[in-house]
Amino acid sequence: MSGRSFMITHAKSIYGSVPLIGWLVGMLLAVLTESFFGNTLAYALYLPKVPALFGLTIVLKQPSLFPATVFYVLLIYCLPIFAVAGLTATWANRFAAAMEKLPLWFSAIIHIGVLYLVLHLWTDLSDYRLQISKLTMIAVMLTLSINVINGYMGEFSCSHPGFMALGAYASSTFSLALFHQDRLFGTPLLPEFLGPYMFPMGLLLGGAAASLGAMVVAIPSFRTRGDYLAIISLAFMFIVKSVLENLEVVGGARGMGGQPHWATLPAVFIGMTVCIGVINNFVNSTMGKALNAVRDNEAAAEAMTVNTRRTKMTAFMFGAFWAGVAGGFYAHELRYINPSSFGIQMLAEILAMVYFGGLNSVVGSVVGALSIQMLSEALRPLELFKWIIIPLLLILVMIFRPTGLIAFREFNIRKTFGPKVLKKRI
Amino acid sequence: MEFFLQNVINALQWGSFYALIALGYSMVYSILMLFNFTHGDIFMTGAYIGFGVATALLILTASLALPGWLLLIVTIIISMILTSFLGIIVERVGYRPLRDAPRASAAITGLMIGIILETGNLAVLGAQRLSFPALIETVTYDLGGVYFTNKKILIVGVSLLMMLMLHAFIRKSRWGMAMRAMSYDYQVVPLMGVSLNIIAPMTFAIGSALAAAAGILYGMAYPVLDPYMGILLGWKSFVAAILGGRGSILGAALAGFMLGFIEIFTAMIFPSTFRDLIAYSIILLILTFRPYGFFGQPYSTQLRL
Numbered sequence: 001m002s003g004r005s006f007m008i009t010h011a012k013s014i015y016g017s018v019p020l021i022g023w024l025v026g027m028l029l030a031v032l033t034e035s036f037f038g039n040t041l042a043y044a045l046y047l048p049k050v051p052a053l054f055g056l057t058i059v060l061k062q063p064s065l066f067p068a069t070v071f072y073v074l075l076i077y078c079l080p081i082f083a084v085a086g087l088t089a090t091w092a093n094r095f096a097a098a099m100e101k102l103p104l105w106f107s108a109i110i111h112i113g114v115l116y117l118v119l120h121l122w123t124d125l126s127d128y129r130l131q132i133s134k135l136t137m138i139a140v141m142l143t144l145s146i147n148v149i150n151g152y153m154g155e156f157s158c159s160h161p162g163f164m165a166l167g168a169y170a171s172s173t174f175s176l177a178l179f180h181q182d183r184l185f186g187t188p189l190l191p192e193f194l195g196p197y198m199f200p201m202g203l204l205l206g207g208a209a210a211s212l213g214a215m216v217v218a219i220p221s222f223r224t225r226g227d228y229l230a231i232i233s234l235a236f237m238f239i240v241k242s243v244l245e246n247l248e249v250v251g252g253a254r255g256m257g258g259q260p261h262w263a264t265l266p267a268v269f270i271g272m273t274v275c276i277g278v279i280n281n282f283v284n285s286t287m288g289k290a291l292n293a294v295r296d297n298e299a300a301a302e303a304m305t306v307n308t309r310r311t312k313m314t315a316f317m318f319g320a321f322w323a324g325v326a327g328g329f330y331a332h333e334l335r336y337i338n339p340s341s342f343g344i345q346m347l348a349e350i351l352a353m354v355y356f357g358g359l360n361s362v363v364g365s366v367v368g369a370l371s372i373q374m375l376s377e378a379l380r381p382l383e384l385f386k387w388i389i390i391p392l393l394l395i396l397v398m399i400f401r402p403t404g405l406i407a408f409r410e411f412n413i414r415k416t417f418g419p420k421v422l423k424k425r426i
Numbered sequence: 427m428e429f430f431l432q433n434v435i436n437a438l439q440w441g442s443f444y445a446l447i448a449l450g451y452s453m454v455y456s457i458l459m460l461f462n463f464t465h466g467d468i469f470m471t472g473a474y475i476g477f478g479v480a481t482a483l484l485i486l487t488a489s490l491a492l493p494g495w496l497l498l499i500v501t502i503i504i505s506m507i508l509t510s511f512l513g514i515i516v517e518r519v520g521y522r523p524l525r526d527a528p529r530a531s532a533a534i535t536g537l538m539i540g541i542i543l544e545t546g547n548l549a550v551l552g553a554q555r556l557s558f559p560a561l562i563e564t565v566t567y568d569l570g571g572v573y574f575t576n577k578k579i580l581i582v583g584v585s586l587l588m589m590l591m592l593h594a595f596i597r598k599s600r601w602g603m604a605m606r607a608m609s610y611d612y613q614v615v616p617l618m619g620v621s622l623n624i625i626a627p628m629t630f631a632i633g634s635a636l637a638a639a640a641g642i643l644y645g646m647a648y649p650v651l652d653p654y655m656g657i658l659l660g661w662k663s664f665v666a667a668i669l670g671g672r673g674s675i676l677g678a679a680l681a682g683f684m685l686g687f688i689e690i691f692t693a694m695i696f697p698s699t700f701r702d703l704i705a706y707s708i709i710l711l712i713l714t715f716r717p718y719g720f721f722g723q724p725y726s727t728q729l730r731l
Contacts, residue, residue, distance in 0.1 A: 231665055238706045242699075242702040242706070385545075385549065388546060391538035394535075395519075395539065403531065
């Protein structure tokens, strides 16, 4: 056995058995180290400030800082994460095994809580990180919701920007008309301090508006599918955009601005976790299997007592609901929306994320949204060439893995949170 | 009445762009059952190639003082040939590796090649808008209150001529017969000795050549070129191609003209901001009640996942 492969086997034997909680604790320690020593270390290494996105942006902007950045990332992130994960593997496994005996919600709360702490500490250091994280989480919700229609049900729906616009406008109208002073609706009807508590209502309203809009696409889908449905959904997107441009009540083509700043990190994080949980449960339910049946063979599904009409309707409305919620978050995060931002450009981005990550898979959607968002931030210094590199990457992914990177994989929450036992390889 | 006729002429001009571009979509669709989402950007690139060829010709033949119409014909022919190579490249790079993949994946590849074309154009030529050289003088005719220019006649005439030539090619020639056979079944016909690897690039090439012609005609009518001009026109022509029916050449041309008429006449009757709203609502209604387009065959397709 050569030295190199021995190293790899050795690393596998240690890190293959680290459960998720071990990695999370390692990450927690890493971000704690960064919040205490990050600035000091950055000054010591002659970095202008703490590298915002693991040094991804610095590498292209100022290549001379590359060695210092790599050193910083190794010292601040890699060392604590790998040290903690490796050293506490046994303890973490015992803890995970103990939690497995308790109800699932308990370990879910612990994992999600630690993840939130990590994210909170990490984004505390720079507003740039905060903005990117929130937009990425919104993108995760969007990608998941389009995966329900395009991946699980197998329709090529182009209407997602439209659903998102409906959600964004409905929830913005809700919060501006009721709780916030602005130029379109004037004095609010209710006192403003109630607003943040009623924000979930506004999001639900946005989701409901998008679901209602989805019926316009869902009803023609009873009679046709494939390309004609793609056109119908595309027409729907153009119609929504055009209606919003002509509605002077919501600002017309000038858009709608000044939404209150309610899309805070905890709000978006809770939205995303609920979205992932609900969509994962949905696609693993009987209805989710019915979606797959409709996709693979509609006639056979009908023969097997699947109510195809109800299935299609549910899928469209469910996917649109989450797109609407994501739209509500999007509006309250950017605090300005106008109809032209929900156009072909956004459609191309959403489609890129879902097809990059993988159809028919919750993990794939998360990975797709995360990687496309991170890539587009990391390549920002390249300006124009960013839009050559990302499409090229996507073409390569499509050629070598036509359904996306992590397609057709079930996401088992219990297994993900549970302890990891390394399989002995002989 | 004059106003109405005036709008008919405008709609004919506007519809001929849609029709020419929709033909490219429809041809590729009838053979490969795939949509060439790069087509709108091929149209844009065609317009830019036409711009380059026209400028080069104007400089090279400045001493000869050739008549404008001759230059225009040469420009159209050269640009059509050059752009057809682009179509062949798109087929080779983006569509051939994905022939057996899910159809949506090929659509994504097409979209991405389109983005690369736009960005590449922006990177090479910069953000300033170019204006298409006026090869022929604009002459305005007045026919009892209805004004039309020689360019409008030329645009409608050239596009109708292209459609007739395409029709003749597909109906009369051996290659056209091969293409029609291929559109029945692209898995069995290769067994009869017709190679899909020749027919598919040829289809892309013809479609791209038509798009290039549309691009030059568009550049003559609206002489400002910008890298994103193909997006909206491309998507709308895609709608027209679908509306015409699955892979029907005649349907695509008719639907293209119809879309032009709908858009121009809504802008005539209502405020012009309502144009998209009403045009797409009509399309939505048509597709709800006739989900397979005008000339399509009613059968359901499924994504090959």
